[in-house]
Amino acid sequence: MKDTPLPLPWTPENVPHAVLDILRGCNIRCRDCYNLRPDHITPLSEIDAQLDALMRLRKLQSISIVGGEPTLHPDLVEIVRRVRHRGLFVELFTNGVDLNDQLLADLKRAGTNVIFLHIEPNQRRPDLPAESSADELRRLRVEKCALVAAHGIEVGLTVTAYPDKPAEIDEAVSFALDSPHVCYLLVTWWRDVGRMPSIRGDLETGMVAQSSCFRPMILADEACNRESSQSLQAKFGLTSFATLGSNLDATDPRWLSFMVGAVHQGGELSFYHSLKPTWMERAFLALARMTTGRYPFYQPQHAGLFSVHLLLNGLAGGRLAGNLKLLARASRRGARLKAKRFLFQRPAAFDEKGRVVHCQPCPDAVIKDGLLVPLCISDCVASSSLKSEPVPEEVS
Secondary structure (H helix, E strand, O other), X not given: OOOOOEEOXXXXXXXXXXXXXXEEOOOOEEOOOOOOOOOEEOOHHHHHHHHHHHHHHOOOOEEEEEOOOHHHOOOXXXXXXXXXHOOOEEEEEEOOOOOOHHHHHHHHHHOOOEEEEEOOOOEEOOOOOOOOOHHHHHHHHHHHHHHHHOOOOEEEEEXXXXXXXXXXXXXXXXXXXXXXXXXXXXXXXXXXXXXXXXXXXXXXXXEEEOOOOOOOXXXXXXXXXXXXXXHHHHHHOOOEEEEEOEOXXXXXXXXXXXXXXXXXXXXXXXXXXXXXXXXXXXXXXXXXXXXXXXXXXXXXXXXXXXXXHHHHHHHOOOOHHHHHHHHHHHOOOOEEEEEEEEEEEOOOEEOOOOEEEOEOOOOOEEEEOOEEEEHHHHHHEOHHHOOOOOOOHHHO
16 A cells, blocks of 8 residues: 555644744855845834744744844844743754854753754855765764764754755765764755746735746756655655645645664664654644644654653554664663654745645744745745735735
8 A cells, every 4th residue: 555644733713833934144154045134133012922823823832033144133042032031942954163061052942842953965064074075074064963962962954956956865865874873864855936027915915926927836946745755765765754835735735754763782773774764653743733733843752752642653553663673772771762753845936826835734834924835935935925915816
């Protein structure tokens, strides 16, 4: 029987995640960055207002803090503290250039749960040579991941996927599997946001290109997550675990996630195994929603609970033999078991009618002028259009 990823049951009202965009400005240069606005530091009063709005609009369990480069915000530690004070988990996205022991200690005390490191080729960084080799890039990733992990903060890696550079994707997946520190990998497909037209609307009313002079970017121009799934299965034996469709097609996998159990021994990868979703995960999501009023998004690393998950998953129709082998390897002296979660996501695009196609519901939404818009195109959304009438029926 063909394995089918679990459709996430989120709706716009109860999606458990959102994004806090705290500044513009950066200390490195990335190819085709989606940040298009001038440098700006958002004051704490405005950040508080955005947090209040996000919690009013969604049943949040976690928040991602992004920029620009968040470590350039003078009140970053206080922002983390304020998010945690609201009972939310915190995932911080940073290029890692300015991370040091003092800042990491402060971020840990404030309650930071995960730090996603954006370290990839196609960047101009002060901590890498201008023409860095693959070995130099990997060494920097190893160094920064170890630095974050040493402070008891979980580690993620985030990269951009370019269709003309598949080897970079393979290297990111390989690194995330090999690393004893990395628990998360976020791969975002490239989108030429700088050439997008101005957009009007928001996630509630619908979003559409303001100009008729646009080129549809949905099928021919997009690397497909289905192809990614096939490639990861062939090269790494990974099976897609969960998915999110789009606002126009629930079967279009704009989000595709993988759950992998990995055992490291002596800092080296000993064994890994990709989980297959079962009815048990559906029941867990429903129970969490029933008992807490919200769905889980971030789940802290806990080898004991993950071991129970592996056993129940296998008994419920997952790959029992592989799960048991993973548990056997994890029981060896000095072995460490981790749950690794990989996510491939496609940014918003346009269809032939100028409608914006995005994840439904969009977990990576930010507040702009009091309304929700996707982070990946937030700088393309015209502020004057946000409070306009809903998108006309013929394009909605």
